[in-house]
Amino acid sequence: MIESGKDIYDIYRSFEKCKPSDMKRIISILRRVLEAEDIPYDDFVLGVDKALSDANRLWKVHGSTNPYIPRRLRPDWIEAGRYVREKLLTLL
Numbered sequence: 216m217i218e219s220g221k222d223i224y225d226i227y228r229s230f231e232k233c234k235p236s237d238m239k240r241i242i243s244i245l246r247r248v249l250e251a252e253d254i255p256y257d258d259f260v261l262g263v264d265k266a267l268s269d270a271n272r273l274w275k276v277h278g279s280t281n282p283y284i285p286r287r288l289r290p291d292w293i294e295a296g297r298y299v300r301e302k303l304l305t306l307l
Contacts (some may be wrong), residue, residue, distance in 0.1 A: 223273075223276060223290075223292065223295055223296055223299055224281075224284070224289075224290065224295070226299050226303065227290055227295045227298065227299050230298075230299075230302050238306055239306070242306050242307065260304070260307045263300070263303060263304070263307070264300065264304060267296045267297070267299055267300035267303075268300060270293050270296075273292045273293045273295075273296035273297075274292060274293055276292045276296070
């Protein structure tokens with residue numbers, strides 16, 4: 216599951232760089248990985264939704280922020296989590 220600010224940051228920034236066709240391919244690969252790991256897809260989606268809906272958990276993520284990311288490039292973690300949740304769940 217989403218475990219750190221790096222995970223959220225990487226996903227957050229990927230939406231800026233990836234085309235919709237890229238994201239569809241990534242989701243397709245994700246489905247295969249989940250299947251290989253015997254992780255039920257619906258459980259995964261519910262877990263992502265729950266994790267990215269928890270404002271307290273997202274607020275705590277700032278502590279895991281890579282100190283080498285310049286402050287001006289660091290997102291507001293609560294807003295980033297909500298954005299990722301909204302974008303990601305529409306793809307899943």
